[in-house]
Amino acid sequence: MKKRLDWVDAAKGIGILLVVMAHVPIPDSLKQFIYSFHMPLFFLLSGMMFRSSSSPALSFIQKKAKSLLLPYLYFSIITYVFWFSVTRFFAFKGQTDIDPFVPFTGIFISNADEARLTHNPAIWFLTTLFLVEILFFFMHRLSKGKPAAVILLTVLCGGAGYASTLLLDQSLPWNANVALTAVVFYSIGFLAKQWFVELKTDPTLLLCTGLLVLTAYMQSFNSRIDMRVNDYGDLFIFYTCALLGSAAVIYLSFKLKTSPILTYLGRNSIVILVLQFAGIDIMKAFVFYGLGINIADTAQLSWTLFYTIGTLLLMVPCISFLSKYPVLLGKPANAAQRYEQKTSAG
Template identity: 30%
Template sequence: MRAEQRLDYVDAFRGLGIIAMVMGHIGFGEIFDHLIHAFHMPMFFFISGFFYRTGKYGTKEYVDRKVKSLLIPYVSFGFFHYLLLVTIVGFSINPVLHLLTVNTEGLPIAGALWFLTALFLTDIIYFLFDKWNVKWLIIPAVLIGSFADQILPYPLPWALSAACVGLGLYWMGQISKKYENKLTKIYNMNLVQILIVGIVTTGLIFVNGYVNMREGRYGFLPLFWINVLLSICLGISISKLICKTGKFKWLMGIGKNSIVYLCLNQVVIQVLHKAFSCVAMPKIVSNLLVLILSLAVLWFLSMLFTKTKLKIFIGK
């Protein structure tokens, strides 16, 4: 029962992050965009680190597992989107080149795929640092990743700079799991505490500059990390309260199948935006309808990719 409850709240937490991502891609305004980018991608690196287990796999087995779970979906959905793009606008080699090299730009209708290679690199680098007992290298790696896109003339391949920052978030996730019992209070805030910390965190997010891991933008770096920590504590506390209600199973379902939502949300959103562009209605109403229908379509697609032979494309 304890394991089920833990997985439920983590899936709910992941589900909240996916909904924030979808809303960001739909476009709910600059204020909302500024708010969610402070935490919604960092939290996924944290979650991955939360499930890391020291010494559970050998090097080859670990790399093989990550290739299957992250790179197979990356290649599968990357080329699916490319073929779709060629069908609509004609042939161009540029998206393929970006898919194979610098993928934080130049991927029309598939921009979110950069996260898969970033997480893959974070997973492998962290595993090697742990295996070689040199986790102290994480701190300089995080600093290099934080400034690489501002200092270097060209972006690093496969979102490597974001992967380096992700190492710090991944490490935080592992530490949080290791000391889970000692962190009970900060991960189990009540509604009043959530409200107070939420107001403070929101204020700090807007005090900080615009954050975007894909673009290598972190604002004032210490404040970025403070905001990430506070947002994660809030997100986990909210997720646990959601799980206690016994409802919102659909939210946990989103978390469990998050990779399908990540890989296909942008093409679904663009199709729905195109459909609603023919109907005169306030933008907020149109965006809410696109959000609801996007989640419904993505739920259907997640069932299709997890319950049929198509699961091979998501590394299952």
């Protein structure tokens, strides 16, 4: 796994595309379908990238803090300032009555309770992933990497995560309760990565389609799940749909791994994740103020595609700008030079 896998980038590209689609005006049935697996997919893909290390725990924690918590802090502040000074005044958002101090506290607490993440609803993923990475590091260290022991610890975490949905009325700081469920998918990704790497033939499009249809069918019997608030509905349906949908995307990524658009989106998924809501608000402002159309009337597939494409296009200059300042993304300073060399080589 030392070599970068194009299909992982493509899978992240598909995933972040679905994330943006789910956050713009969209038909409820399609939103429910996407929510059934899009965040489990990212935790699963993150687990595939885990590498065992003999380094001290403190070194691992510091490394993950730099790559996840620093971008979280930087972009929490940036998007809070943008929300405070610009987007909260948009009439279609109806957020002028929100006390600005509440989302300010959300920068540090990082959960969605009491509108704390109003300024950037998607950024919770970074702090939760940080906790998941640390939790799995100790799980892997305790189990010595033995699959049976990893599975046992994963089941225990999943059970604790389910218990938290019954016992807790509010989210813990940094969504620590959500991390107990998210680490299940991270563990599955870690355990399954070699199987995916060693696949001799790409799955057929018919299989990918069948998995997606089955995911949509099963999710129709469940309420809309939302990992951000630790809401999963029927637990069996949740896990089944999450795994079926994730497998479909991964299998599909084998077919689309040469797509320059998807791999570009995947490699820059963190930028899109943290800035998408600013882009979405700009697109909505264009529709509401520029075209004079009520946002509530645009929850149709054609408009969903319009918002999604427009938002992703707005992300392109942001990605280009941030490539020159990789420290904001938790990357070393020489990452900018490598990026320029890569893009100039075509």
